[in-house]
Amino acid sequence: MAHPKYPLTFSPLDLGFTRLKNRILMGSMHTGLEDIEGGFERMAAFFAERARGGVGMIITGGIAPNHEAGGGGKLSTPEEAAQHSIVTEAVHAAAPDVKIVMQILHAGPLAGTAACVAPSAIRSRIGRFVPNELDADGIEKQLNDFANCATQAKAAGYDGVEIIGSAGYLLSTFLVEKTNTRTDEWGGSFENRMRFPVEVIRRTRAAVGNDFILIFRIPAMDMLEGGMSGEEVIQLAQAVEAAGATIISTHFTWHEAQVPTIATMVPRAAFAEVTGRIRKHVGVPMITSNRINMPDVAEQVLGAGHADLVSMARPMLADADLVNKAFEGREDEINTCIACNQACLDHTFTGKLTSCLVNPRACNETLMPVVPASVVRDLAVVGAGPAGLAFAVEAAQRGHKLTIYDAGSEIGGQFNLAKRVPGKEEFHETLRYFSRMIEKLGISLRLNTHVDADMLAAASHDEVIVATGIRPRTPDMPGIDHPMAVPYIDAILGRKPIGRRVAIMGAGGIGFDVATLITHAGPSAAVDIPTFCREWGVDFVNHPRGGVTGLVPQIEKADREVVILQRRDGAPGKSLGRTTGWTHRLSLVRRGVKMMGGVTYLKIDDDGLHALVNGEPRLFEVDTVIICAGQEPERALYDALVARGLPAKLIGGASEATELDAKRAIAEATELALAS
Ligand code: FAD
Numbered sequence: 001m002a003h004p005k006y007p008l009t010f011s012p013l014d015l016g017f018t019r020l021k022n023r024i025l026m027g028s029m030h031t032g033l034e035d036i037e038g039g040f041e042r043m044a045a046f047f048a049e050r051a052r053g054g055v056g057m058i059i060t061g062g063i064a065p066n067h068e069a070g071g072g073g074k075l076s077t078p079e080e081a082a083q084h085s086i087v088t089e090a091v092h093a094a095a096p097d098v099k100i101v102m103q104i105l106h107a108g109p110l111a112g113t114a115a116c117v118a119p120s121a122i123r124s125r126i127g128r129f130v131p132n133e134l135d136a137d138g139i140e141k142q143l144n145d146f147a148n149c150a151t152q153a154k155a156a157g158y159d160g161v162e163i164i165g166s167a168g169y170l171l172s173t174f175l176v177e178k179t180n181t182r183t184d185e186w187g188g189s190f191e192n193r194m195r196f197p198v199e200v201i202r203r204t205r206a207a208v209g210n211d212f213i214l215i216f217r218i219p220a221m222d223m224l225e226g227g228m229s230g231e232e233v234i235q236l237a238q239a240v241e242a243a244g245a246t247i248i249s250t251h252f253t254w255h256e257a258q259v260p261t262i263a264t265m266v267p268r269a270a271f272a273e274v275t276g277r278i279r280k281h282v283g284v285p286m287i288t289s290n291r292i293n294m295p296d297v298a299e300q301v302l303g304a305g306h307a308d309l310v311s312m313a314r315p316m317l318a319d320a321d322l323v324n325k326a327f328e329g330r331e332d333e334i335n336t337c338i339a340c341n342q343a344c345l346d347h348t349f350t351g352k353l354t355s356c357l358v359n360p361r362a363c364n365e366t367l368m369p370v371v372p373a374s375v376v377r378d379l380a381v382v383g384a385g386p387a388g389l390a391f392a393v394e395a396a397q398r399g400h401k402l403t404i405y406d407a408g409s410e411i412g413g414q415f416n417l418a419k420r421v422p423g424k425e426e427f428h429e430t431l432r433y434f435s436r437m438i439e440k441l442g443i444s445l446r447l448n449t450h451v452d453a454d455m456l457a458a459a460s461h462d463e464v465i466v467a468t469g470i471r472p473r474t475p476d477m478p479g480i481d482h483p484m485a486v487p488y489i490d491a492i493l494g495r496k497p498i499g500r501r502v503a504i505m506g507a508g509g510i511g512f513d514v515a516t517l518i519t520h521a522g523p524s525a526a527v528d529i530p531t532f533c534r535e536w537g538v539d540f541v542n543h544p545r546g547g548v549t550g551l552v553p554q555i556e557k558a559d560r561e562v563v564i565l566q567r568r569d570g571a572p573g574k575s576l577g578r579t580t581g582w583t584h585r586l587s588l589v590r591r592g593v594k595m596m597g598g599v600t601y602l603k604i605d606d607d608g609l610h611a612l613v614n615g616e617p618r619l620f621e622v623d624t625v626i627i628c629a630g631q632e633p634e635r636a637l638y639d640a641l642v643a644r645g646l647p648a649k650l651i652g653g654a655s656e657a658t659e660l661d662a663k664r665a666i667a668e669a670t671e672l673a674l675a676s
């Protein structure tokens with residue numbers, strides 16, 4: 001019988017030799033577990049939890065077919081296959097009807113080793129080495145290594161392999177002229193340029209037989225100037241289908257492209273229509289992906305005929321039970337991925353293990369088991385910001401009795417400021433999740449209640465968790481109390497007027513967010529696909545080469561002159577996220593925002609902000625100075641509790657405000673709750 005709310009999502013997909021139980025798969029993500037001791041056991045627990053969570057198919061992080069392919073982990077020998085079987089056995093034991101597919105990733109010029117290879121010796125803008133140009137024998141070796149890797153994957157118990165043919169990795173570098181200048185049968189015409197990826201699929205199919213899932217990840221829109229045209233993508237899709245692919249998965253962008261494709265400012269399912277266009281030209285099922293983070297979005301994409309299957313990668317980090325919750329009508333309990341990249345991709349690109357800002361247990365399942373509390377206690381949490389909320393929900397799930405107090409009229413703490421910033425609309429989802437969990441777990445919520453030590457002493461809780469957050473730092477300088485000096489909270493909440501000429505003091509995440517907010521006009525690109533396309537110069541409909549128009553992006557912006565300042569030398573914005581910082585900077589530069597380092601603030605008066613810039617006096621003739629100068633811990637309550645000998649613990653900003661973000665606040669809170 002069809003599912004009443006998500007009939008397409010929960011319809012099985014018959015692949016002939018096997019069947020997927022539903023249309024949601026967990027997309028491939030490099031977690032870093034591939035590379036560490038004991039990583040296979042941790043991966044086994046990580047994937048098994050997702051398999052129990054109801055997903056139809058899981059695709060692992062990329063595994064290299066040989067040494068020159070780089071990446072995380074390699075599979076080319078029976079000994080390595082034996083290690084992988086720890087993962088496949090755990091997944092099949094957890095849910096026999098869930099398929100697990102291993103991604104084969106040959107990073108080509110991005111392999112990060114001097115032995116890296118490519119069709120031509122052309123260094124990528126983001127590559128560490130000039131790759132070694134493959135000769136005829138080299139090409140033959142690479143082709144055979146793919147087939148061997150897939151054979152070993154089959155021996156390890158995987159249900160299939162996915163071969164990544166996109167992103168600037170080896171296969172995709174054959175496809176475009178900018179990285180393939182060969183004049184033999186592997187270069188020149190598009191037919192020659194696509195020969196290598198197609199041959200990889202043909203040889204792999206021949207090696208593994210017909211009863212094995214073989215997915216090809218196609219560069220559906222590479223976002224490169226002079227990249228692949230829409231026609232070429234279709235030609236490639238048809239050729240890999242003919243060569244034996246079971247499923248084609250669409251991938252958008254090369255890593256070096258300058259269009260955001262998964263950050264929080266990208267609208268949900270923005271790229272799905274590109275998949276839909278290719279789907280009309282092939283017979284095999286197609287997967288779409290990117291910013292599909294809730295079941296209703298998946299159902300809409302399937303209903304529009306854009307795809308046969310929907311890939312959710314980061315949403316499965318955020319909530320292992322996402323699919324079961326959708327099936328059971330408990331969507332409001334989904335801990336939604338907010339596309340921040342802070343604990344997943346930012347970690348990957350800085351050599352740290354992947355996890356998740358909203359779910360720090362992701363990839364740490366064996367280290368952070370959730371077990372019922374041995375002694376049930378009455379716990380008070382003061383502060384309903386991310387730290388207090390995460391503690392309360394996790395502790396209540398373990399059986400403790402919880403009361404949350406907050407001085408504000410709604411839960412969320414600073415997330416209530418963040419959610420107002422264009423591009424951060426997803427923060428509403430985190431608050432919806434916490435709100436529902438408070439209700440579901442019977443947590444007592446006392447809003448509009450500013451508590452002090454007397455009140456808590458009278459309430460006789462067993463312990464108080466102090467999550468009172470921060471207070472904005474007020475720099476000690478002449479004129480800081482001038483009417484034109486506005487604290488960031490007042491600016492974000494619209495409590496004070498903001499003039500046409502603005503200086504922002506402080507270039508951290510909040511300085512950038514405030515600049516985004518006050519320079520914005522029109523709909524947020526994060527919720528409006530046409531606005532996103534105009535702002536980033538993308539054309540989904542006509543698919544010119546690369547999908548990019550190459551035109552000057554058209555930005556709707558407020559009539560304001562804004563300058564962001566910092567005391568530190570150098571360009572502001574260095575502290576922003578590794579994988580998203582560039583999008584914030586570029587977006588502001590395109591709005592005409594100026595940025596300046598090496599500033600010494602002198603005073604604020606009726607003329608504006610007086611400063612030294614690199615030692616030279618300078619007057620910023622502005623109407624408003626917005627103070628975004630960091631934060632200090634709000635811990636008076638904790639000190640008062642300790643002074644009275646009451647049991648108390650500190651978490652989040654109240655514990656340490658320097659470099660505090662929601663990732664640290666939630667992780668700290670979750671760890672404490674699991675140990676309480
Ligand atoms: P808070 O969120 O500060 O919560 C503290 C709570 O305690 C408040 O609700 C307050 O009312 C309550 N409280 C204080 N004293 C008392 C008392 N005595 N009695 C009762 N209640 C009390 N972080 C990220 O990781 N990524 C981002 O993209 C991001 N964007 C941001 C954008 C903006 C505009 C802002 C302002 C912050 C952003 N942050 C971001 C930072 C993030 O929101 C904070 O790190 C996080 O909220 C800190 O959580 P917390 O629970 O420690 O404190």
Ligand code: NAP
Pocket residue numbers: 342473474475476505506507508509510511513565566567568575576577628629630631658659660661662
């Ligand atoms: P922040 O990142 O610490 O930045 C504070 C800024 O104020 C810096 O530019 C600092 O640089 C300046 N500053 C510090 N002391 C000052 C003083 N006494 N006088 C004048 N300027 C001073 O803090 P934030 O911007 O307030 O953000 C708070 C937290 O929220 C951060 O940890 C951040 O990661 C998080 N957040 C994250 C995002 C995101 O998108 N990931 C967005 C918003 C917030 P100089 O000392 O060089 O001037």
Ligand code: SF4
Pocket residue numbers: 314315317318336337338339340341342343344345355356357358359
């Ligand atoms: Fe999503 Fe952020 Fe978690 Fe990554 S860290 S999975 S982007 S919520």
